[in-house]
Amino acid sequence: MTKAESVQLMTDKMAKFVGHIGIKLPDDVIAKLSELREKETSPLAKTIYDTMFKNQEQAVALHRPSCQDTGVLQFWVKCGVNFPLIGELEALLKEAVVKATFATPLRHNSVETFDEYNTKRNVGKGTPTVFWDIVPDDDHCEIYAYMAGGGCTLPGKAMVLMPGAGYEGVTQFVMDQMTSYGLNACPPLLVGVGVATSVETAALLSKKALMRPLGSHNPNERAAQMEKLLEDGINAIGLGPQGMSGNYSVMGVHIENTARHPSTIGVAVNVGCWSHRRGHVIFDKDLNATVTTHSGVQL
Amino acid sequence: MVENRNGKKVLVTPISAEDLADIKIGDIVWLDGDLMTCRDVAHRRLVEGGRELPYDIRGKAIFHAGPIVRPIEGQKDAYEMVSVGPTTSMRMEKFEYEFTKTTGVRVIVGKGGMGPNTERACKECGAIHCVFPAGCAVVAATEVERIAEHHWDELGMPETLWCCKVKEFGPLIVSIDTQGRNMFEENKVTFNQKKDAAVAEICKHVSFIK
Ligand code: SF4
Numbered sequence: 001m002t003k004a005e006s007v008q009l010m011t012d013k014m015a016k017f018v019g020h021i022g023i024k025l026p027d028d029v030i031a032k033l034s035e036l037r038e039k040e041t042s043p044l045a046k047t048i049y050d051t052m053f054k055n056q057e058q059a060v061a062l063h064r065p066s067c068q069d070t071g072v073l074q075f076w077v078k079c080g081v082n083f084p085l086i087g088e089l090e091a092l093l094k095e096a097v098v099k100a101t102f103a104t105p106l107r108h109n110s111v112e113t114f115d116e117y118n119t120k121r122n123v124g125k126g127t128p129t130v131f132w133d134i135v136p137d138d139d140h141c142e143i144y145a146y147m148a149g150g151g152c153t154l155p156g157k158a159m160v161l162m163p164g165a166g167y168e169g170v171t172q173f174v175m176d177q178m179t180s181y182g183l184n185a186c187p188p189l190l191v192g193v194g195v196a197t198s199v200e201t202a203a204l205l206s207k208k209a210l211m212r213p214l215g216s217h218n219p220n221e222r223a224a225q226m227e228k229l230l231e232d233g234i235n236a237i238g239l240g241p242q243g244m245s246g247n248y249s250v251m252g253v254h255i256e257n258t259a260r261h262p263s264t265i266g267v268a269v270n271v272g273c274w275s276h277r278r279g280h281v282i283f284d285k286d287l288n289a290t291v292t293t294h295s296g297v298q299l
Numbered sequence: 300m301v302e303n304r305n306g307k308k309v310l311v312t313p314i315s316a317e318d319l320a321d322i323k324i325g326d327i328v329w330l331d332g333d334l335m336t337c338r339d340v341a342h343r344r345l346v347e348g349g350r351e352l353p354y355d356i357r358g359k360a361i362f363h364a365g366p367i368v369r370p371i372e373g374q375k376d377a378y379e380m381v382s383v384g385p386t387t388s389m390r391m392e393k394f395e396y397e398f399t400k401t402t403g404v405r406v407i408v409g410k411g412g413m414g415p416n417t418e419r420a421c422k423e424c425g426a427i428h429c430v431f432p433a434g435c436a437v438v439a440a441t442e443v444e445r446i447a448e449h450h451w452d453e454l455g456m457p458e459t460l461w462c463c464k465v466k467e468f469g470p471l472i473v474s475i476d477t478q479g480r481n482m483f484e485e486n487k488v489t490f491n492q493k494k495d496a497a498v499a500e501i502c503k504h505v506s507f508i509k
Contacts (some may be wrong), residue, residue, distance in 0.1 A: 043327070044325060044327065044472065047327055047470045047472075048432050048470070048472070051432045051435050051438055051470055052432060052434065052435060054435075054438055055432075055434070055435035055436070055437050055438040058437040058438060058441060059437045062437060062441075064381060064382060064436075064437050064440075065382060065436070065437075066434065066436070066437060067384060067433075067434040067435075067436055068365075068366070068367060068382040068383065068384040068436035069384070105367070107367070151387075151410075151433065163508060166505070166506065166507070166508045167505035167506070167507050167508070168502040168505060168506070170505075171498055171501045171502055171505060172498055175494050175497065175498050175501075176494075178494065179487070179490045179491055179494050183486075183487075183490065184387070184410075184411045186433050186434050222507055225504070226501075226505055229500075229501045229504055229505065230501065232497075233497035233498065233500065233501050234497070236493055236496070236497045237490050237493045237494050237497060238489075238490070238493060239490065241432070242430070242432050242433060242472075243411075243486075244430065244472060244474075244482070244486070245486055245489075273434065274434060275434040
């Protein structure tokens with residue numbers, strides 16, 4: 001294969017994957033939603049869940065995006081330094097989004113700032129956004145693709161607390177966002193929390209947390225304990241499906257953390273909606289693709 | 300008209316104020332008949348610009364939504380609904396009292412809560428605001444039987460007034476009823492109380508800085 005052919009091949013595979021993510025939810029999300037659906041008791045919550053599941057089935061049957069807001073694309077890339085297309089990756093991911101946009105179709109969700117016009121291609125300056133992790137001595141490329149919808153992006157918030165505020169302050173910060181904005185972000189939500197030094201470190205972690213598989217825990221024991229406390233606490237609010245009240249509120253709470261400056265606690269929250277469209281794929285150096293999040297997909 | 304169909308409460312246009320009198324917040328209803336998409340610019344044109352709607356919605360329903368439609372091949376001026384989901388109703392709050400009073404619309408469908416202007420509109424004019432579950436755009440699209448008319452096309456696809464014929468369109472969850480009660484506002488009070496209790500409980504266990 002020439003380099004150009006390799007680029008084309010990976011572009012096509014990623015375009016297909018992006019389109020698929022818009023139509024079908026990942027296995028872990030479907031399983032969690034089924035579990036939460038079973039635990040609801042009011043006719044209102046049950047009816048909403050029934051509609052949500054019917055929608056996901058029809059989206060697959062009619063091959064249409066399940067939600068009309070197919071978001072702005074974000075890619076979290078973990079790339080080995082010896083992966084053959086490392087240099088071509090950003091450009092080919094952009095091309096893959098354009099391709100998926102017209103093939104699926106996806107909504108045109110890229111508006112150039114200041115000039116304020118829609119590019120009508122679903123890509124623009126810095127969109128899709130690509131976040132990098134470089135792995136030494138490795139020739140694989142792992143990609144998380146995520147569709148960030150408008151409604152579930154809105155509750156995002158970051159701030160820097162003084163250490164005196166402590167983890168109690170972190171708790172209050174996260175919980176306040178749930179009742180002010182979270183309820184309109186199409187619950188049940190996946191809540192990502194970043195704990196670090198400053199706004200940008202915390203914010204990046206809070207989004208990265210949303211890529212983790214549901215049911216996974218932070219390796220730090222206290223952080224994992226706090227994930228559970230927050231999950232139970234937010235569930236106790238009883239936002240229910242669509243924020244219209246019910247027995248549960250969230251699919252999970254994921255905390256990601258780093259060390260911090262002794263004088264600050266940077267904290268951020270990001271949420272994913274019930275239509276949590278994220279997919280994970282691993283390419284080897286010959287561009288064989290393994291999808292880990294969606295069963296039954298061959299790229 | 301209200302019909303009880305296999306346990307489903309179906310509102311059939313034209314709808315009267317009496318039809319809605321018994322309907323309360325939290326009820327689930329369905330809609331048969333005329334539903335027109337109508338959002339930001341259309342509200343602005345009517346309320347601020349003083350223009351008349353090109354389609355009579357008296358006794359009918361509007362949908363705060365920006366759909367994806369496509370032309371039906373081989374037919375002239377015919378369109379099919381591909382995907383249609385509710386958009387945040389609060390953006391129309393500012394206009395909804397006057398809009399409802401002027402047009403005689405009975406059912407307003409959207410996403411999330413609305414405020415005092417809409418409460419007043421619903422109470423004075425005998426109308427309701429309902430929520431269609433968001434993220435269920437395929438279900439909504441398949442409940443549209445056909446697009447009968449379309450107006451103000453110059454506004455572009457999302458803002459065009461798409462006048463739809465719908466069949467058992469729903470579930471529609473009543474969020475403001477004809478007494479002006481507002482489910483979102485009432486829920487907010489409970490949610491905040493439960494939040495405060497949850498925060499107090501969590502804080503007992505997270506004193507990691509010692
Ligand atoms: S929050 Fe999610 S499910 Fe709701 S409308 Fe936005 S993208 Fe769709």
